[in-house]
Amino acid sequence: MAKRPAEPTAKAEGPADDAVRLGPLSNLVGFHLRIAQEASFRAFAARVGDPNLKPRRFAILTLISENPGLTQTALGRASGRDKSTLTPALDDLVKRGLVKRDRAANDRRSYTLNLTQAGEALLAELTARAAEHDAELDRIVGPEQKAEFIRMLRRIAMTLG
Amino acid sequence: MAKRPAEPTAKAEGPADDAVRLGPLSNLVGFHLRIAQEASFRAFAARVGDPNLKPRRFAILTLISENPGLTQTALGRASGRDKSTLTPALDDLVKRGLVKRDRAANDRRSYTLNLTQAGEALLAELTARAAEHDAELDRIVGPEQKAEFIRMLRRIAMTLG
DNA sequence: TATTGTTATACTCTATAACTATA
DNA sequence: TATAGTTATAGAGTATAACAATA
Numbered sequence: 257m258a259k260r261p262a263e264p265t266a267k268a269e270g271p272a273d274d275a276v277r278l279g280p281l282s283n284l285v286g287f288h289l290r291i292a293q294e295a296s297f298r299a300f301a302a303r304v305g306d307p308n309l310k311p312r313r314f315a316i317l318t319l320i321s322e323n324p325g326l327t328q329t330a331l332g333r334a335s336g337r338d339k340s341t342l343t344p345a346l347d348d349l350v351k352r353g354l355v356k357r358d359r360a361a362n363d364r365r366s367y368t369l370n371l372t373q374a375g376e377a378l379l380a381e382l383t384a385r386a387a388e389h390d391a392e393l394d395r396i397v398g399p400e401q402k403a404e405f406i407r408m409l410r411r412i413a414m415t416l417g
Numbered sequence: 418m419a420k421r422p423a424e425p426t427a428k429a430e431g432p433a434d435d436a437v438r439l440g441p442l443s444n445l446v447g448f449h450l451r452i453a454q455e456a457s458f459r460a461f462a463a464r465v466g467d468p469n470l471k472p473r474r475f476a477i478l479t480l481i482s483e484n485p486g487l488t489q490t491a492l493g494r495a496s497g498r499d500k501s502t503l504t505p506a507l508d509d510l511v512k513r514g515l516v517k518r519d520r521a522a523n524d525r526r527s528y529t530l531n532l533t534q535a536g537e538a539l540l541a542e543l544t545a546r547a548a549e550h551d552a553e554l555d556r557i558v559g560p561e562q563k564a565e566f567i568r569m570l571r572r573i574a575m576t577l578g
Numbered sequence: 579t580a581t582t583g584t585t586a587t588a589c590t591c592t593a594t595a596a597c598t599a600t601a
Numbered sequence: 602t603a604t605a606g607t608t609a610t611a612g613a614g615t616a617t618a619a620c621a622a623t624a
Contacts, residue, residue, distance in 0.1 A: 279483035322440035
């Protein structure tokens with residue numbers, strides 16, 4: 257994917273198809289963060305294949321698996337979304353037999369979330385694919401720089417979040 | 418913002434509010450990319466203040482300013498979105514007097530996009546705020562590492578995109 | 579009174595497909 | 602036939618507010 261010549265083409269008809277100038281955007285971390293994130297999202301979706309299991313759902317399954325019994329409110333907090341947005345997502349995951357929702361013994365207002373066996377199996381499968389996807393990212397970032405790269409991303413999230 | 422103790426708290430009632438384990442997610446570049454991007458997005462929105470001028474619109478204004486006269490299709494290609502999604506966004510920007518849409522002289526199917534004076538003025542204002550926001554990101558990433566960080570993000574976008 | 583989860587509602591962003599007007 | 606832009610439509614994701622059940 258070599259770069260186009262990118263001469264300033266002072267033709268009066270405006271910039272050619274691909275040779276669009278980014279101007280100040282090219283120095284903005286936030287801009288590139290978005291572009292990279294979108295590319296990563298698309299690549300993940302393409303590799304995982306299941307159009308119903310986007311990164312968001314994958315993260316939900318992982319969080320439930322890693323924190324068995326957590327409540328919806330806790331899950332919402334952990335993923336930075338309002339509890340009301342989880343209802344349809346979990347409805348879907350329950351309907352697909354991946355997640356179990358049970359009343360909490362001690363507090364009957366809340367539910368405990370757990371993966372079913374099928375959920376764990378699917379998650380294992382997805383985790384493997386996600387690892388492949390991430391291996392690609394590793395290669396791009398450079399294996400030795402990965403840790404530092406993630407550290408920066410975390411710092412951004414923690415400091416700005 | 419020191420790290421929480423993060424002891425494995427083997428309490429039976431499930432993970433406490435904040436101490437949610439990320440499991441394999443913590444090693445996934447893609448996951449942290451999303452979190453960081455969301456944090457950056459929110460911080461940008463908070464600093465720019467105008468709820469009608471999210472990063473997306475800001476990028477559109479910049480692209481038009483940097484590439485005066487470009488067409489909607491070209492703009493769509495440059496920002497990786499279908500042309501149909503630009504219609505409402507541009508309608509809004511035109512209605513607010515920030516963008517001019519004129520028929521192209523040579524090809525009367527297409528429009529040429531330019532900023533109005535008001536558009537340029539607002540963009541200058543926004544660019545200044547975006548620069549402040551990005552300065553914050555600079556500080557977080559580390560000024561010397563910024564270039565390398567952006568290079569990685571671009572590499573991700575180009576390779577996966 | 580406060581909290582958990584659901585529901586109703588609305589808004590934004592996105593894409594696809596069909597359409598028009600030009601080419 | 603092909604392309605630029607619009608419109609109609611639909612889907613996903615999100616938030617806020619009001620609500621029922623429980624604390």
